[in-house]
Amino acid sequence: METLEPILAEHPLFSGMEQRQLQILVGCARNVRFESTDVIFREGEKANEFYLIRAGKVALQLFADRRGPLTILTLEEGDVLGWSWLSPPYHWKFTARALETTRAISLDGKCIREKAETDHDLGYELLKRFVQVIEERVRATSLKLLNVYER
DSSP, X not given: OOOSHHHHHHSTXXXXXXXXXXXXXXXXXXXXXXXXXXXXXXXXXXXXXXXXXXXXXXXEEEEETTTEEEEEEEEETTOEEOOGGGSTTOBOSSEEEESSOEEEEEEEHHHHHHHHHHOHHHHHHHHHHHHHHHXXXXXXXXXXXXXXXXX
8 A cells, every 4th residue: 555655755845854754744644635716724713734735726815804815825836835733722824725726735733743742853853844934935925025015
């Protein structure tokens, strides 16, 4: 039976991670598929997973009272979707909507948090990796804001 381990090992988020740690993550992973316009998660809902996008595009959106949903960033193949599962109270800060058919690996954040509580090396490794994702996302959002306000 084929597992998701090789796919996780090849993803930039987990590249170079110890095999033992990858095997733990595989136990919390599954394949998912979203159709165009499907809402993957909504701002304010419980955040207990994150996604590795394998194919497709996803819009990260905020809702503005006067303008409706505003797309902040568009994520695609190779991107990580979601980090709110890492930080209490574990609620989404944005809405994510598939812009086209999207295939992803869903990782159960609650499962991973429980594993990281008993394996602090795993928790620290994940935290270091997610800080890089967060840093890249803040930078991309800043650049987009500069483009909006320079017009």
